[in-house]
Amino acid sequence: MHTDEVVVPDEIPVLELVEPLRGFPDHNKFALTRVDEAGVLCALRSLHDPDLRFLVVPPGPFFGDYTPEIDDETADSLGLESVDDVLALVVVSVGDSVESATANLLAPILVNHRMRRATQVVLNDSTLPLRAPLVTA
């Protein structure tokens, strides 16, 4: 199953992670909100701790040929019935400056926006970078 281009919804107030993000085992509920009006830059904010948030973007505008493959187990865990249900987001690390911002293409967050479930998958493709330059992409 491949992910198609899907527009990020305005807001998902409660998004349940079926597996917590690696490194953050105590957070399984997040809100997904748009940071800009275009819905490119988005934020995932923990509902357990409002100080914990992540910047995420849909990969399409930055990495046009990026099509993460979703294995059957992940599709099942997210309750995916159709590719129209799934939205891929990549986590952005900004670091010292905006120019140095990177996106994690190896471990995208896959969202079933219909059922409001998500999970971060580690793709079985060693050519995908954990830190792909974002702004210059």
Add this chain to the structure above:
Amino acid sequence: MLVLSRRVGESVVIGDDVVVTVLDVRGDVVRVGVRAPRHVLVNREELLREVAEVNQAAASPSDATIAGLSRAVSQRASTTDTRPTP
């Protein structure tokens, strides 16, 4: 930690359905094969650790950082429209 000695071609069974087989030993490199059901994730440990580190590095950017990145992303979108046409 349980420690077992195995020769090339020998295996260790974990639970009912995970089998780890030593395929080859050359110097300090051991090649192992893992047979497991699809729902059992098999990954190199350091890779999972690195994903956690990247997540931790990405966590909780400041408001100023978010605003700066938002500007950069908007400028980029207006100067180079790389979005695929429908």
